[in-house]
Amino acid sequence: MLYGSQETQNKRSPVRGRRSRERRTMTGIGLLLTAAVLSSYTQLPAEANSWWSLALNPIQRPEMYIIGAQPLCSQLTGLSPGQRKLCQLYQDHMVYIGEGAKTGIKECQHQFKQRRWNCSTVDNTSVFGRVMQIGSRETAFTYAVSAAGVVNAISRACREGELSTCGCSRTPRPKDLPRDWLWGGCGDNVEYGYRFAKEFVDAREREKNYPRGSEEQARTLMNLQNNEAGRRAVYKLADMACKCHGVSGSCSLKTCWLQLADFRKVGEHLKEKYDSAAAMRLNRKNKLELVNSRFNTPTEEDLVYIDQSPDYCLRNETTGSLGTIGRLCNKTSEGMDGCELMCCGRGYDQFKTVQVERCHCKFHWCCFVKCKKCTEIVDQYVCK
Ligand SMILES: *[C@@H]1O[C@H](CO)[C@@H](O)[C@H](O)[C@H]1NC(C)=O
Ligand SMILES: *[C@@H]1O[C@H](CO)[C@@H](O)[C@H](O)[C@H]1NC(C)=O
Ligand SMILES: *[C@@H]1O[C@H](CO)[C@@H](O)[C@H](O)[C@H]1NC(C)=O
Ligand SMILES: *[C@@H]1O[C@H](CO)[C@@H](O)[C@H](O)[C@H]1NC(C)=O
Numbered sequence: 001m002l003y004g005s006q007e008t009q010n011k012r013s014p015v016r017g018r019r020s021r022e023r024r025t026m027t028g029i030g031l032l033l034t035a036a037v038l039s040s041y042t043q044l045p046a047e048a049n050s051w052w053s054l055a056l057n058p059i060q061r062p063e064m065y066i067i068g069a070q071p072l073c074s075q076l077t078g079l080s081p082g083q084r085k086l087c088q089l090y091q092d093h094m095v096y097i098g099e100g101a102k103t104g105i106k107e108c109q110h111q112f113k114q115r116r117w118n119c120s121t122v123d124n125t126s127v128f129g130r131v132m133q134i135g136s137r138e139t140a141f142t143y144a145v146s147a148a149g150v151v152n153a154i155s156r157a158c159r160e161g162e163l164s165t166c167g168c169s170r171t172p173r174p175k176d177l178p179r180d181w182l183w184g185g186c187g188d189n190v191e192y193g194y195r196f197a198k199e200f201v202d203a204r205e206r207e208k209n210y211p212r213g214s215e216e217q218a219r220t221l222m223n224l225q226n227n228e229a230g231r232r233a234v235y236k237l238a239d240m241a242c243k244c245h246g247v248s249g250s251c252s253l254k255t256c257w258l259q260l261a262d263f264r265k266v267g268e269h270l271k272e273k274y275d276s277a278a279a280m281r282l283n284r285k286n287k288l289e290l291v292n293s294r295f296n297t298p299t300e301e302d303l304v305y306i307d308q309s310p311d312y313c314l315r316n317e318t319t320g321s322l323g324t325i326g327r328l329c330n331k332t333s334e335g336m337d338g339c340e341l342m343c344c345g346r347g348y349d350q351f352k353t354v355q356v357e358r359c360h361c362k363f364h365w366c367c368f369v370k371c372k373k374c375t376e377i378v379d380q381y382v383c384k
Helices: 021-039 051-055 071-075 081-089 091-111 129-133 137-159 190-206 215-237 263-275
Strands: 239-245 253-259 278-282 288-290 348-364 368-383
Touching: 051 091, 051 190, 071 081, 071 091, 081 091, 081 190, 091 137, 091 190, 091 263, 129 137, 137 190, 137 215, 137 263, 190 215, 215 263, 215 278, 215 288
Parallel strands: none
Antiparallel strands: 239 253, 278 288, 348 368
């Protein structure tokens, strides 16, 4: 049995990191990245070619990543020069980065399924299409949730022994853990996941060298802030899990370890951050500052944006908005999924559709459930 802990934990700040072998490795990467920036840098349009595409080009053959199969890194689309270097050094991580990005995108689609912009992917090269060229709230969420996906996937992969450079979490025993409980087990390595994701995901932004005060520089700062907020969400929500031992469930002995939260929780947390995201602009010192100084200054856990969102009502090739024509809406809801808001006042068409559901389910000894199929005619509403 697993118990979620009510107690707050003494997790250390991820930023301080650890003085371990891993840390030295990461410093090495830093140097490598710098080298990559100096050697070759081609400017790409905003998101035309992003590491997100790893989510869509599933890397199906992990065995290709064993050292020696280097050509693979040059075949992967969407990597920046620094990310390509990281790929070469950490080939076994790439599958999990792809998985993490996919988890993030799926969560984004879940959180936004009833909204005009529904996080739908467009094609396998640009993933989200031109919409990401706008520094909007939606873009902020997308960066955060995909960075979070990578932390999640890498942390778990460490724990499962899939990566050569990390293993179980080495988070020190929380101070408030009752004395007779054991701290051990193999925890998700959130520290490593955090640090690797920072190197990999941020590489792309750190390679850029835009003129001071430019719109592109503001966007780079925005992306970095939102990547960080995403990573911290995973770190913050990871909690202690415990297992009982002892005579017939007496729970006289417990073993506890650090465990990632369900990714849905991360999605919900970031959705709240999306709702409270702060509008920013570049100031004279080349830092982002609040547009409206009456609001609270965002912390590193908060999302920020620099552009107003388009209304996403109509298809627009320039902004990449897909529009809401043909989207399902809810006739009785007054929220974003309601026909009024979803269809942007254009009205809707009503359809009758047949829905097949499992029903009259019966439990049979032992052990299966048998159901009947019931059909029901339901009304559906679709935006004009
Ligand atoms: C997109 O993916 C499809 C099938 O997965 C592939 O045939 C096509 O070449 C890809 N397009 C690009 C531009 O990579
Ligand atoms: C698309 O969006 C841009 C920017 O908001 C706007 O200037 C343009 O008129 C739009 N085009 C269409 C066809 O609606
Ligand atoms: C998301 O929106 C697009 C464009 O409006 C639509 O084609 C797609 O089916 C939608 N996806 C879902 C899951 O509703
Ligand atoms: C439509 O919205 C109403 C009110 O929010 C809700 O009770 C109902 O379950 C929704 N219907 C569907 C099909 O989602």
